[in-house]
Amino acid sequence: MTEFIPPATRFFELPSPFPMKRGGALRGGRVAYETWGVLGPARDNAVLILTGLSPDAHAAASAANPEPGWWEAMVGPGKPIDTTRWFVICVNSLGSCKGSSGPASINPETGEPWRLDFPPLSIEDIANAAFEAVRGLGIERLACVIGNSMGGMSALAYLLLHPGAARAHINISGAPRALPFSIAIRSLQREAIRLDPNWNQGRYDDARYPEAGMRMARKLGVITYRSALEWDGRFGRVRLDSDRRPGDDPFGMEFEVESYLEGHARRFVRRFDPNCYLYLSRSMDWFDLAEYAGGGQDEDAVMRGLARIRVERALAIGVHTDILFPLQQQEQIAEGLRAGGADARFLPLDSPQGHDAFLVDIARFGPAVQGFLDTL
Incomplete structure (x- = not known):
């Protein structure tokens, strides 16, 4: 795939070698980031956004890049994350193909893409890379770290590994760990990519790209990002008009929901690198705060891991219709942080839009985020 980096994006060169949790070290690594607002004289008004699997660092428009960002409705002057008050930083995850070093990046020792020679990637590595970038901006303590989806995992790792790095x-x-259902879905997504002959053990190019595997992986993901309630409300059992049905395939698309998934997948496949998808997906499956509990793998161990995090205030938000990171996991985060001494609150929302609600249901998420930030 051809990499496109928005013009506002900047880069932070990671310490080299940069040690990775599961072994090995990254040499010549970097992370991409963007900023909005002005850092105050005391450097105490910085807010860090850590993203889900696929977004880049361009969360919102800026003078350097007026194109709308992936969280445009949330970040900007007068918006819930108000850039007239906050200095906002969004870091593209290590392992991605959106500017940060990952399997699609060039290995400086060989001059070729890293591909599967990229070191095994963990959520903790993503968190540590973001921490280095924030520290490189001269910020010792964030006002708040905000994490969405996979970024919620990265944020917990950030706070655990760097005590005192954020007030809120x-x-x-x-989620504080990957649950079996989420692991199962991501396993199928990775299998779809790896079984595509064009994947070729990670050695593909634009001419021979594992498009079928990526399409299937993306469709599986999109199904879990939304809820059955939304699928029913948006599409019902509406069938495609006859002129939109494939005439030579007796098992081809017949329903509007199938056409939606196909269009969504085709828009995604050439915009994200398959090997990066594999690495980031697996990093979520590996993440488990129980590892930091001093023994045990049960839910009590997860709670002990969460209780090791030191933060003054916290808000955990989830929706009832999320099947990928279900609501009880956000409740668990609030309870665990509270056990560690935080003033932590759990806020369940009734959005019908499932896991992706934070991207689209701004009417619910905006006031919740703004209300919390206004108290800091």
């Missing part, structure tokens, strides 16, 4: 935390549809 907003966890949005995140």
Whole structure:
């Protein structure tokens, strides 16, 4: 795929070698980031946004890049994350293909893409890379770290591994560990990519790209990002007009929902690198705060891991219709942080839009995020 980096994006060169949790080290690594607002003289008004699997660092428009960002309705002057008050930083995850070093990046020792020679990637590595970028901006302590989806995992790791690095935390549809259902879905997504002959053990190019595998992986993901309630409300059992049905395939698309998934998948496949998808997906499956509990793998161990995090205030937000990072995980985050001494609140929302609600249901998420930030 051809990499496109928005013009406002900047880069932070990671310490080299940069040690990775599961072994090995990254040399010549970097992370991409963007900023909005002005850092105050005391450097105490910084808010860090850590993203889900696929977004880049361009969360919102800016003078350097007026194109709308992936969280445009949330970040900007007078918006819930108000850039007239906050200095906002969004870091593209290590392992991505949106500017940060990952399997699609060039290995400086060989001059070729890293591909599967990229070191095994963990959520903790993503968190540590973001921490280095924030520290490189001269910020010793964030006002708040906000994490969405996978970014909610990264934010918990950030706070756990770097005590005192932030005063407050907003966890949005995140999780302290991967649950079996989520692991199963992501396993199928990775299998779809790896079984595509064009994947070729990670050695593909634009001419021979694992498009079928990526399409299937993306469709599986989109199905879990929304809820059955929304699928029913948006599409019902509406069938495609006859001129939109494939005439030579007796098992081809017949329903509007199938056409929607196909269009969504085709828009995604050439915009995200398959190997990066594999690495980031697996990093979520590996993440488990029980590892930091001093023994045990049960839910009590997860709670002990969460209780090791030191933050003054926290808000965990989730929605009832999220099947990928279900609501009980955000409740668990609030309870665990509270056990660690935080003033932590759990906010369940009734959005019908499932896991992706934080991207689209701004009417619910905006006031919740703004209300919390206004108290800091």
